[in-house]
Amino acid sequence: MxxxxxxxxxxxxxxxxxxxxxxxxxxxxxxxxxxxxxxxxxxxxxxxxxxxxxxxxxxxxxxxxxxxDPYTKHDLSLDIHGTKFQQHVWQALQNIPPGKTATYTEIAQQIDSPHAVRAVANACAANKLAAIIPCHRVIRKNGSLSGYRWGMERKRQLLAREAHGAYKH
Structure with a gap:
C-alpha cells in the first residue's frame, strides 16, 4: 500500500x-x-x-x-480501515450535524447495539479521521465531556467552534 x-x-x-x-x-x-x-x-x-x-x-x-469551518460541505473520498462494528459507529458519527452532540448510549442504540456503550467509546478512540468522522461530538450521558484521542482541549475547541458557527449558519 x-x-x-x-x-x-x-x-x-x-x-x-x-x-x-x-x-x-x-x-x-x-x-x-x-x-x-x-x-x-x-x-x-x-x-x-x-x-x-x-x-x-x-x-x-x-x-x-x-x-x-465544520459547516463546510465536502465530498471527500474516504478509505476507512476498521472492524464492521467500528464502521457502523463511524457512520453514525458522521450523521451528527455540526453544533450537535450525541451520547455514547445514543450511538449504541442507533446502531442496534444498546449494550455496547463501552465498545462505542472504543470505536471513537480508534477513529483515525479527526474532524471528518466527528467523534468529538460524542459526550457522556450526563452531558460532560469525555476523552478525546487528540486531547480534551482540542475537543473543547471543536465543540465551541461548532456551537458558535451554528449562529452563523
Missing part, C-alpha cells in the same frame, strides 16, 4: 493528512510533527509513505477548511 501524506498547520496545531489511492485514510492532530509521523507509521506499518503531490495537497487544503 502506498500512502501520500502532507503536514499542515491549523488552529488546532499540526495536522497530518494521509491518502491512499481510495481516499483519505488518516487525519491526525498534534502539537509536534514527529509523533504524528510515528503514529502514521504504526497505524500503517506495511505502507510506503510518500510526500503528497499537487492533487493530494488540494485535498489536504479541503480537510483544513473542514477543520476550520
Amino acid at each position: 502506498t500512502l501520500f501524506f502532507t503536514l499542515k498547520q491549523c488552529s488546532l496545531g499540526h495536522v497530518l493528512i494521509a491518502q491512499s489511492k481510495l481516499g483519505i485514510c488518516a487525519v491526525l492532530l498534534g502539537d509536534e510533527v514527529e509523533p504524528l509521523i510515528l503514529e502514521l507509521k504504526s497505524q500503517f506499518p506495511q505502507a510506503e509513505l510518500i510526500a503528497a503531490g499537487e492533487d493530494q495537497e488540494r485535498i489536504a487544503s479541503e480537510v483544513i477548511s473542514l477543520i476550520e
Whole structure:
C-alpha cells in the first residue's frame, strides 16, 4: 500500500493528512510533527509513505477548511480501515450535524447495539479521521465531556467552534 501524506498547520496545531489511492485514510492532530509521523507509521506499518503531490495537497487544503469551518460541505473520498462494528459507529458519527452532540448510549442504540456503550467509546478512540468522522461530538450521558484521542482541549475547541458557527449558519 502506498500512502501520500502532507503536514499542515491549523488552529488546532499540526495536522497530518494521509491518502491512499481510495481516499483519505488518516487525519491526525498534534502539537509536534514527529509523533504524528510515528503514529502514521504504526497505524500503517506495511505502507510506503510518500510526500503528497499537487492533487493530494488540494485535498489536504479541503480537510483544513473542514477543520476550520465544520459547516463546510465536502465530498471527500474516504478509505476507512476498521472492524464492521467500528464502521457502523463511524457512520453514525458522521450523521451528527455540526453544533450537535450525541451520547455514547445514543450511538449504541442507533446502531442496534444498546449494550455496547463501552465498545462505542472504543470505536471513537480508534477513529483515525479527526474532524471528518466527528467523534468529538460524542459526550457522556450526563452531558460532560469525555476523552478525546487528540486531547480534551482540542475537543473543547471543536465543540465551541461548532456551537458558535451554528449562529452563523
